[in-house]
Amino acid sequence: MQRRMTWKEFCFILPLLLLVSVFSLYPILSSFSYTLFDYQTNNQAKNALYTAATLNTMLYVEDCDYLVYYLNKDIPNVDESDRATLTALVDKLEAQKAAYANSEKTISLPAATDQEISALIAETEQVAQSYAEKYPTLRIVTKSGQILDEMKTCLISSNFIGLTNYSRLVSDDRFGQAVGNTFVFTILSVSVELLLGMALALIMNKAMRGIGLVRTTALIPWAIPTAVSALIWCYLYDGTSGIVAALFTRLGIIAAPELLLTTAGGTMFGAILADVWKTTPYMALLLLAGLQVIDRGLYESSSIDGAGPIRTFTSITLPLLKSSMLVALLFRTLDAFRVYDLIAVLTKGTPETLSIYAYKMMIGQSNYGYGSVIVVAMFAMVALIAFVYVKVLGAELIQE
Amino acid sequence: MKKMLAILLSVALVLATTAALAEPVTVKFAAQADSTPATQAVVDAFNASQTNYMVEWVDMTNDSGAMREQLTTSLKAGSSEYDIISMDVVWAGEFAASGYIMPLDMMLDDAGLNVADYNAGSMASGNYNGKQYVLPFFPDLGMLYFRTDIVSQEDAAKLIAGTYTWADLLAMAETYAGQGGTTTGFVFQAALYEGLVCNANEFTSNWTDVKGGLEIMKQFIDSKASPDNILNYTEGETANSFVKGESVFARNWPYQWGVIKSEGTITTDQVAVAPLPGGSTVGGWILGINKNSANAEGAFAFMQFLNSEAGQLIMSEQGGYLPGLNKMLTDERIIKSDDRLSMVGFQNALKTTIARPVSAEYSKVSDALQQAIYPYLSGSAEIDATVTAVQAALAN
Numbered sequence: 001m002q003r004r005m006t007w008k009e010f011c012f013i014l015p016l017l018l019l020v021s022v023f024s025l026y027p028i029l030s031s032f033s034y035t036l037f038d039y040q041t042n043n044q045a046k047n048a049l050y051t052a053a054t055l056n057t058m059l060y061v062e063d064c065d066y067l068v069y070y071l072n073k074d075i076p077n078v079d080e081s082d083r084a085t086l087t088a089l090v091d092k093l094e095a096q097k098a099a100y101a102n103s104e105k106t107i108s109l110p111a112a113t114d115q116e117i118s119a120l121i122a123e124t125e126q127v128a129q130s131y132a133e134k135y136p137t138l139r140i141v142t143k144s145g146q147i148l149d150e151m152k153t154c155l156i157s158s159n160f161i162g163l164t165n166y167s168r169l170v171s172d173d174r175f176g177q178a179v180g181n182t183f184v185f186t187i188l189s190v191s192v193e194l195l196l197g198m199a200l201a202l203i204m205n206k207a208m209r210g211i212g213l214v215r216t217t218a219l220i221p222w223a224i225p226t227a228v229s230a231l232i233w234c235y236l237y238d239g240t241s242g243i244v245a246a247l248f249t250r251l252g253i254i255a256a257p258e259l260l261l262t263t264a265g266g267t268m269f270g271a272i273l274a275d276v277w278k279t280t281p282y283m284a285l286l287l288l289a290g291l292q293v294i295d296r297g298l299y300e301s302s303s304i305d306g307a308g309p310i311r312t313f314t315s316i317t318l319p320l321l322k323s324s325m326l327v328a329l330l331f332r333t334l335d336a337f338r339v340y341d342l343i344a345v346l347t348k349g350t351p352e353t354l355s356i357y358a359y360k361m362m363i364g365q366s367n368y369g370y371g372s373v374i375v376v377a378m379f380a381m382v383a384l385i386a387f388v389y390v391k392v393l394g395a396e397l398i399q400e
Numbered sequence: 401m402k403k404m405l406a407i408l409l410s411v412a413l414v415l416a417t418t419a420a421l422a423e424p425v426t427v428k429f430a431a432q433a434d435s436t437p438a439t440q441a442v443v444d445a446f447n448a449s450q451t452n453y454m455v456e457w458v459d460m461t462n463d464s465g466a467m468r469e470q471l472t473t474s475l476k477a478g479s480s481e482y483d484i485i486s487m488d489v490v491w492a493g494e495f496a497a498s499g500y501i502m503p504l505d506m507m508l509d510d511a512g513l514n515v516a517d518y519n520a521g522s523m524a525s526g527n528y529n530g531k532q533y534v535l536p537f538f539p540d541l542g543m544l545y546f547r548t549d550i551v552s553q554e555d556a557a558k559l560i561a562g563t564y565t566w567a568d569l570l571a572m573a574e575t576y577a578g579q580g581g582t583t584t585g586f587v588f589q590a591a592l593y594e595g596l597v598c599n600a601n602e603f604t605s606n607w608t609d610v611k612g613g614l615e616i617m618k619q620f621i622d623s624k625a626s627p628d629n630i631l632n633y634t635e636g637e638t639a640n641s642f643v644k645g646e647s648v649f650a651r652n653w654p655y656q657w658g659v660i661k662s663e664g665t666i667t668t669d670q671v672a673v674a675p676l677p678g679g680s681t682v683g684g685w686i687l688g689i690n691k692n693s694a695n696a697e698g699a700f701a702f703m704q705f706l707n708s709e710a711g712q713l714i715m716s717e718q719g720g721y722l723p724g725l726n727k728m729l730t731d732e733r734i735i736k737s738d739d740r741l742s743m744v745g746f747q748n749a750l751k752t753t754i755a756r757p758v759s760a761e762y763s764k765v766s767d768a769l770q771q772a773i774y775p776y777l778s779g780s781a782e783i784d785a786t787v788t789a790v791q792a793a794l795a796n
Binding site for chain 2 (some may be wrong): 041042044058059062065068071143145146147149150174179238239240252256257258261262263348349350352360363364365366367
């Protein structure tokens with residue numbers, strides 16, 4: 001029986017809604033807003049989301065200070081007649097310093113102020129040029145160029161660029177490669193995990209002596225933190241001293257022991273193997289939970305009807321396990337799709353997956369605008385994967 | 401009565417002043433853990449030398465990539481958590497462009513210090529838009545280590561004088577590999593990380609001969625002159641191989657001299673140092689001041705102390721660090737404590753230093769260079785495409 005919620009009831013869930021909006025919606029929305037700006041923290045003209053003309057007062061005052069400092073050093077070195085010009089310039093710069101010294105780090109910049117500052121910069125350039133011949137060693141002549149250029153960058157215009165970041169994504173080969181790597185890693189690791197996990201779950205489901213011990217041991221790889229297990233695998237794969245690398249070379253799987261950590265194919269294989277080792281128990285555990293709720297009576301009646309083990313598996317176990325499989329696959333696929341820690345520790349970033357690429361862009365290169373686009377693209381892909389799973393595998397699940 | 405009051409007041413005033421003096425301002429110094437006692441000794445010496453400031457060393461992670469992230473996160477948020485910041489030479493451009501650190505020109509001038517008196521490479525890497533942002537912490541440079549008990553005297557003389565090419569070194573590495581208990585010829589850093597950029601910088605003579613330099617680099621990798629897994633070598637593997645006597649030649653930083661002394665199966669008598677054919681990449685660390693610091697004067701006083709004769713002597717004697725103050729390179733006390741500086745090859749290497757590209761987006765440039773060079777070295781890209789990619793990365 002559905003009925004409309006009363007105000008009083010709504011008040012009870014209000015805290016939940018508030019928490020959801022603060023902790024989920026706000027980060028998502030701010031990530032989206034980053035993607036629309038040329039937002040780079042290593043550039044003072046782009047280190048925030050500027051929607052209107054802004055003045056970087058902190059840098060502007062510092063630059064004025066530098067010019068004053070140069071001019072004061074220069075004044076004793078010029079003729080009496082030229083001193084007035086330089087002193088007048090110093091006074092103007094000092095006035096600017098005083099005007100902005102105590103304001104916020106960045107303030108909004110009206111067109112009139114913009115013109116005033118630009119005029120002052122032009123005047124200083126003019127002075128520097130006019131004295132270049134007469135006094136080639138003056139600081140204002142030799143050193144002011146870069147300072148004046150920097151001063152121009154204090155006049156910040158909006159860095160809103162709309163969808164430009166997205167169009168860059170389309171033509172970015174490295175992004176395409178990262179998508180490819182991520183899908184290869186996800187599909188291969190999850191399918192191998194599903195097969196092995198199923199086998200493991202079927203064994204663990206049998207009532208036999210010592211099953212508790214089997215279940216416990218099987219879970220050990222999953223209990224080890226990923227960073228630690230990645231480090232263990234890193235030693236095992238090492239070209240000079242790694243036992244796994246040596247073993248694979250003996251068996252002829254790889255041509256030389258050092259290839260596992262140095263080549264594109266080798267690192268992909270190594271990362272998948274390490275991931276399979278670690279997460280197969282998790283997959284098995286989820287499937288085991290599904291297996292245990294299947295009614296024993298079904299197996300009894302099928303064996304009375306004369307069904308063999310294969311028929312039993314395909315006709316009873318698989319269909320009844322479908323919902324557990326969907327959950328297990330969905331969890332594992334989304335997990336594998338976002339893989340970061342394993343690869344970051346194992347090879348410091350190869351194969352480059354989407355998470356690694358986004359991390360390198362944002363933290364490594366301080367490019368939050370473009371990095372956020374990669375994250376948003378990942379978000380879209382994750383949503384798509386979840387959608388496909390539910391559509392293909394779980395149509396009836398939703399209906400129930 | 402009035403007199404009594406005056407006396408009481410002045411006593412109170414004196415007491416208050418001494419109380420204020422007794423509590424020096426704390427200045428936080430963010431630097432990596434030091435395996436030598438030098439950094440702590442300099443901090444202690446500075447704290448003992450005056451009463452106004454108390455420098456407190458904040459230990460940072462030894463993984464420099466992680467340290468940069470930790471610093472940028474703190475600085476981006478406008479924190480004044482750290483006053484003095486120790487930076488890898490390649491970070492200064494970015495930190496200055498981001499407005500995280502303070503320009504020092506006026507402080508230098510007031511203190512009567514001259515930029516030209518300090519290590520040129522270190523100072524240049526902290527000069528952005530015409531402003532000087534840093535003073536040296538300790539400079540570092542790439543150099544060639546070789547085994548004097550294996551290499552012939554004639555070849556050794558050529559190496560020390562620096563009158564050899566990479567091709568000569570390749571030939572020598574192939575000849576001497578396997579002699580005197582070694583298993584390989586030349587070890588260097590070719591793994592996919594910053595070290596690859598330092599090495600490629602030297603192979604290509606500061607990017608003047610990209611094609612030739614990378615080709616000879618690949619010849620080392622493909623030939624028997626270098627180990628099969630050289631593409632996985634960082635400084636750690638390099639030092640390990642050389643100090644265990646497994647290789648005849650090694651490209652590494654000055655610290656390897658100390659490793660040979662402390663844990664080598666070979667001794668320093670069997671080793672000499674030479675300049676590299678394409679020049680020595682400058683590395684090391686530099687000091688800057690957080691722009692949001694409330695104790696800039698104290699921070700600068702410490703940096704000045706570290707770069708004074710007294711500070712440099714402590715850094716050299718207790719830590720084996722190279723002096724950042726040029727006149728100390730030839731100072732007798734330093735040469736006495738640092739035997740490397742008495743080597744002709746070492747002094748020669750100091751004369752041929754080259755910088756990595758200086759950029760506000762250095763990590764982007766470095767990343768692009770690594771992505772361009774590594775596939776060629778590991779055999780999955782052609783030289784012409786690689787050269788184009790390297791040029792594009794440098795032009796950025």
